[in-house]
Amino acid sequence: MTFDELRTYCLGKPATTESTPFDETTLVFKVAGKMFALSDIDTRPVRVSLKCDPERAAELREEHDAIEAAFHMNKRHWNTVTINGSLRDAMIRELIDHSYELVVSGLPKATRLLLSHSPAE
Template sequence: MKYHDAREACLSLPGTFEDFPFGADTAVFRVRGRADGPARLFALLWEGPAEGSARVNLKCEPELAARLRAAHPEITPGYHMSKRHWNTVDCSGALDESTIRDLIEDSYDLVVERLPRADREALGWRGMAR
């Protein structure tokens, strides 16, 4: 998955906006349900070493994070994040695009489920499939 594709996958989720609080090299994706509601971080995206490639930090349930890291060398503990709750995903091609999209959506869902009910309802969020 290329940088542009990962960026579009993040921005396609309801209530998502992008900002750059850490500088122009790292895009931060947050979700907000209502205009006055809290904004919560669910992804950080930056360019990988190969032209057009990307790396993305995504929130993950701790037990699943450990299993994903063990199964995929492209998934490592979150760079500059809580190693228990965040993974860094190398999007340079070893993982298929649908898996990366699923990981982005899972991160989004983990954050949205913690928003106030009014914000979840404003997003039209129906809950995570467990």
């Protein structure tokens, strides 16, 4: 998965926005103002930090060398995935989906209802 493919996949999620609130190269993806993914535009191999269920986050770190605790993030809830060919693109997409869904599940009910009625892109 390339950076452009990662960006396109994240932006394909309903109500997703992107911004660079931290610096000029760290691209942050948010749903309803809440971050679910971030990646540096210039870093190669591509690395993306994603929210994850704490138990699953620990399991993934043990099982995959390309997954580690996210730097400068709550290490219990965030993993950084290095996209270096060792993980299948389908797994990376599933981890992005999981992060997005975790964030959406924590949104107020009214916001979740609005998202569920968003037109498909």
